[in-house]
Amino acid sequence: MEYTTDMFKPVAKDIESAEAIVRPSVTYWQDAWRRLKQNRLAMVGLWVIVVIALIAAFGPMLSPYSYSDQSLFDQNMYITREHWLGTDDLGRDLLTRIMYGARISLTVGFVASFINLTVGVVYGGISGYYGGQVDNIMMRIVEILSGIPLLLYVILLMVVLKPGLQNILIALGLVYWLGMARIVRGQILSLKEQDYVLAARTIGAGSWRIIWKHLIPNAMGPIIVTATLNIPQAIFTEAFLSFIGLGVNAPMASWGVLANDALPSFRTYPWQLFFPAVAISITMLAFNFFGDGLRDALDPKQRK
Amino acid sequence: MGGYVLRRAISVILVVFVVATGTFILMHAIPGGPFKKEKALPPAVQRNIEERYKLNDPLWKQYTDYLSNLVRGDLGPSFKYLGRSVNDIIRDGFPVSATLGAWAILFALVVGVPAGIISALNQNKWQDNAVMAIAIIGVSVPNFVIATLLMYVFAVKLRWLPVALWGTPKHVILPMIALAGFPAAFFARLMRSSTLDVLSQDYIRTARAKGLSWYAVVVKHVVKNAILPVVTYLGPLIAGILTGSFVVENIFAIPGLGRYYVTSIYNRDYTTIMGVTIFYSAFLVLVNFLVDITYGWIDPRIKLVKAKE
Numbered sequence: 360m361e362y363t364t365d366m367f368k369p370v371a372k373d374i375e376s377a378e379a380i381v382r383p384s385v386t387y388w389q390d391a392w393r394r395l396k397q398n399r400l401a402m403v404g405l406w407v408i409v410v411i412a413l414i415a416a417f418g419p420m421l422s423p424y425s426y427s428d429q430s431l432f433d434q435n436m437y438i439t440r441e442h443w444l445g446t447d448d449l450g451r452d453l454l455t456r457i458m459y460g461a462r463i464s465l466t467v468g469f470v471a472s473f474i475n476l477t478v479g480v481v482y483g484g485i486s487g488y489y490g491g492q493v494d495n496i497m498m499r500i501v502e503i504l505s506g507i508p509l510l511l512y513v514i515l516l517m518v519v520l521k522p523g524l525q526n527i528l529i530a531l532g533l534v535y536w537l538g539m540a541r542i543v544r545g546q547i548l549s550l551k552e553q554d555y556v557l558a559a560r561t562i563g564a565g566s567w568r569i570i571w572k573h574l575i576p577n578a579m580g581p582i583i584v585t586a587t588l589n590i591p592q593a594i595f596t597e598a599f600l601s602f603i604g605l606g607v608n609a610p611m612a613s614w615g616v617l618a619n620d621a622l623p624s625f626r627t628y629p630w631q632l633f634f635p636a637v638a639i640s641i642t643m644l645a646f647n648f649f650g651d652g653l654r655d656a657l658d659p660k661q662r663k
Numbered sequence: 664m665g666g667y668v669l670r671r672a673i674s675v676i677l678v679v680f681v682v683a684t685g686t687f688i689l690m691h692a693i694p695g696g697p698f699k700k701e702k703a704l705p706p707a708v709q710r711n712i713e714e715r716y717k718l719n720d721p722l723w724k725q726y727t728d729y730l731s732n733l734v735r736g737d738l739g740p741s742f743k744y745l746g747r748s749v750n751d752i753i754r755d756g757f758p759v760s761a762t763l764g765a766w767a768i769l770f771a772l773v774v775g776v777p778a779g780i781i782s783a784l785n786q787n788k789w790q791d792n793a794v795m796a797i798a799i800i801g802v803s804v805p806n807f808v809i810a811t812l813l814m815y816v817f818a819v820k821l822r823w824l825p826v827a828l829w830g831t832p833k834h835v836i837l838p839m840i841a842l843a844g845f846p847a848a849f850f851a852r853l854m855r856s857s858t859l860d861v862l863s864q865d866y867i868r869t870a871r872a873k874g875l876s877w878y879a880v881v882v883k884h885v886v887k888n889a890i891l892p893v894v895t896y897l898g899p900l901i902a903g904i905l906t907g908s909f910v911v912e913n914i915f916a917i918p919g920l921g922r923y924y925v926t927s928i929y930n931r932d933y934t935t936i937m938g939v940t941i942f943y944s945a946f947l948v949l950v951n952f953l954v955d956i957t958y959g960w961i962d963p964r965i966k967l968v969k970a971k972e
Contacts, residue, residue, distance in 0.1 A: 503678050507944045508902040518928060518936060519689045595805055602807050603909060603925045618807060622914070625811060626819050636808040643803035651799075 391580070394656040401652020407645035415465050418458035425455065447620060447631055456612040457638050463613040464594045464642060467527060471593035474532030476586045479539025484570050486540065487547030498544065505537045513596060517605040524607050527600060531593050542585050546578035580657035587653050591646040598639055614639045668956065675948050682944040683733055686937045687726055738938030743930045749938030756920030757942075759829060760912065763919060764904045766835055767842035771900070775847035776893060779854025780886060786859065794851055801848025806907050810841035810914045829917045838915045842907045846900050850893060858889040891962055898951040905943060 385393075395401055419425075446452055486497040504512075512534045520526035550556070551574060559569050575582075600606045601615025612620075614635045621631035720728070732739060738749035782794040814837060817824050825834050861867065862885060870880045908921030916922075920939065927935035 503674070503681055507678070507682060507947055508906050510906045511940055511943060514928065515686060515689050515936070515940060518931070519692055591803070598805055599807075599910065603913070604929055618811075622811065625815070629815055632811055636805075636811070640800075640804045640808060643805070644800065647799055647803050 387580075391656045395652055398652040398655060400648045401656070404645040404648030404650075404652065407641065408649060411461055411642055411645070412465060414458055415461035419455060419462070422452065422455040422458065424452035447617075451610075453617075453631065453634060456617060457614070457635055460612050460614040460617055460635060460638065461642075463524060463607060463611070464597060464639070466524070467531065467597040467613075468590040468594045468646070470528050471531035471535065471596075472586050472589045474528070475536035475539055475589060476582070478532065479536035479585075480543050480575060480582060482536065483540035483543025483545075484547055484575060487544035488551055488566065488570050488574065490548070490551075494544070498541075501537050501540055509534045509537070510596065510599070513600065514603075514605065517600060522600075522605050522608055524611070527597055527606065531596060535589060535593065535596075539582070539585050539589070542581050543575075543578060546581055547574050550574050550577050584650065584654045584657055587646070588650040591643045591650070594639070594642060594646070671952055671955065675952050678948045679941065679945045683730065683941050684726075686940050687729060690933045690937050691722065691725075733941070738941065739934050741927075741932055741935045743927070743932040743935070749935050749942075752923050752935060753920060753939065753942055756918065756923045759917060760905075760908050760919035760921055763835065763838055763842065763912070763917065764901070764908065766839045767904050767907075768846070768900060770839050771843040771846035771850055772893075774843070775850025776854050776890065778847075778851040780858055780881070780889070782851065782855040783858035783862065783889075784881065791855075795855070798848040798851040801844050802852070804844070806841055806844060807910045807914060809844045810838070810911050813837045813841055814914065828915070829919075834915075834917075838911050838917060841911045841914075842904055845907070846903060850896070853892050853896060854889060857892045858885060861885050861889045864888075894954070894958055894961060898947070898954045901950050902947050905947070 447456070482497065482501075486494045513530045516530040516533065517526060520530060547570075551569075556569055556573060559573055564572075597606065597613060598615030598618070601613045602619045604619070606615050607613050617635035618632055618639070621628065621635070625632040729739070736750070738753070741747050741749055741752060744752070778794045778798070782791045785791045817837060824837055825831075828834060867880060867884055870884050871877070875883075905921070908919060909925050910921075911917075912919040912922040913925055923935070924939045924943075926932075927939065
């Protein structure tokens with residue numbers, strides 16, 4: 360076959376269409392979500408958390424018992440049709456108490472994490488942004504406070520504040536922000552040298568606006584990861600406090616209280632200890648899996 | 664170096680002072696005195712008690728007395744155990760706790776570090792997955808759960824080891840494992856990631872290229888470099904063992920300081936709570952200080968004196 364020039368015709372050069380971005384751009388968060396979805400363990404963790412939250416919210420409503428209903432005829436029962444997870448030494452239904460415990464643990468986890476999120480972000484943000492002498496003094500305070508295990512402060516505060524759910528939240532919120540403050544400060548210190556901060560300042564943005572609108576949103580990844588990994592820590596601390604007698608007041612039951620109550624008789628009635636222990640462990644596992652997955656998703660550079 | 668040590672030493676004293684003041688303020692902020700009971704005491708008795716413990720002095724005088732006693736190492740009397748001072752309680756309890764703690768640290772290192780190395784050398788193979796699965800369980804399961812499970816299986820069911828109490832080497836095993844669970848798991852994760860870091864370094868390739876056996880590379884180059892983060896974690900580790908001892912000593916009925924501390928919380932024995940808290944803080948701050956100094960000595964690349972930014 361012969362090729363002749365009239366068989367060809369020039370295609371109009373259209374740089375516009377060649378360069379056009381057809382697909383919508385993937386934002387940082389969409390990208391992170393896509394990575395997170397691929398991490399099977401993290402997704403299992405997320406679903407377990409959702410299920411536990413649903414049980415905590417609606418479980419007690421479906422139960423025929425309340426957490427404080429005592430029945431002297433049904434003491435220390437093993438699993439039966441009426442009591443799916445048995446009863447304790449006062450004949451209280453263990454399943455109901457564990458579901459209430461889930462409420463307390465999740466409340467403590469989320470609220471405490473939220474409080475130290477706020478305190479830590481504000482503290483770290485101010486320290487990192489102003490730098491110099493302000494930073495020096497603020498970080499010296501953090502350094503002094505973190506020379507000692509935070510649990511000791513919480514114990515001291517609880518001794519003073521008297522046990523109770525509200526006070527646990529206050530004590531945890533007052534103490535556990537140190538790690539968050541450090542992370543936020545580190546992020547802000549490097550972010551504030553970026554050009555867009557200079558640009559914002561040039562057009563007259565104030566410090567507060569720069570911190571809230573530019574620096575914090577850009578440091579959000581590590582902040583969320585730290586907050587998520589704080590949740591199991593808060594849950595553990597609550598269980599620990601309840602276990603040593605500084606937790607919620609009777610007849611309220613948190614998982615730590617249930618474990619502690621079961622301890623004296625656990626050779627005879629091991630399931631009373633076993634069930635709350637499993638509940639704590641599963642919740643902590645779920646949050647740890649999810650937190651680890653979230654870290655890998657939001658900061659793929661760290662992934663090993 | 665000398666300047667650094669001096670500065671750190673000053674900050675150690677400062678921390679202890681802040682803790683002492685903070686505890687003092689907190690303990691005096693509690694409504695009601697330590698001798699307020701449900702049943703009212705005769706006024707004369709009440710007066711005598713307050714006289715005895717100097718609770719009638721103005722607050723500033725109590726504070727300065729407390730500090731000057733503290734400087735002399737006297738933590739005052741216990742409010743609940745008559746005739747015993749807080750120093751007595753620490754003298755009785757601390758050696759037991761320290762023994763248990765030392766075993767737990769050793770156990771955590773011996774188990775956690777090799778597990779992390781094995782995991783990293785077999786990255787993404789079954790050994791790695793197995794170690795990491797166990798490690799995440801170890802990080803997630805609270806120590807009181809581990810302690811009671813161990814007790815149930817090995818002491819109650821199998822009867823291999825004593826259920827509780829203290830005295831013979833056999834008594835150490837279960838509480839040691841319960842205390843070491845979390846740090847061992849943490850070490851395994853830490854060691855795995857730092858080993859992976861080191862493995863990708865150029866000097867490892869160089870060592871292989873010059874004909875060193877893989878075994879020699881791992882022992883002489885990889886482990887030696889990868890273990891550094893573990894050393895920095897020693898301070899927090901000791902703190903963790905210490906707070907863990909509150910629970911573990913209670914479960915196993917070990918007469919250590921952690922158990923005394925928790926009992927004093929139950930009893931609202933304020934002077935003991937104060938004294939032991941200050942003792943713990945001073946101890947930990949001192950340990951951290953020593954760890955930091957050793958760290959500079961182990962790895963000379965780390966500059967202790969902060970360079971001017």
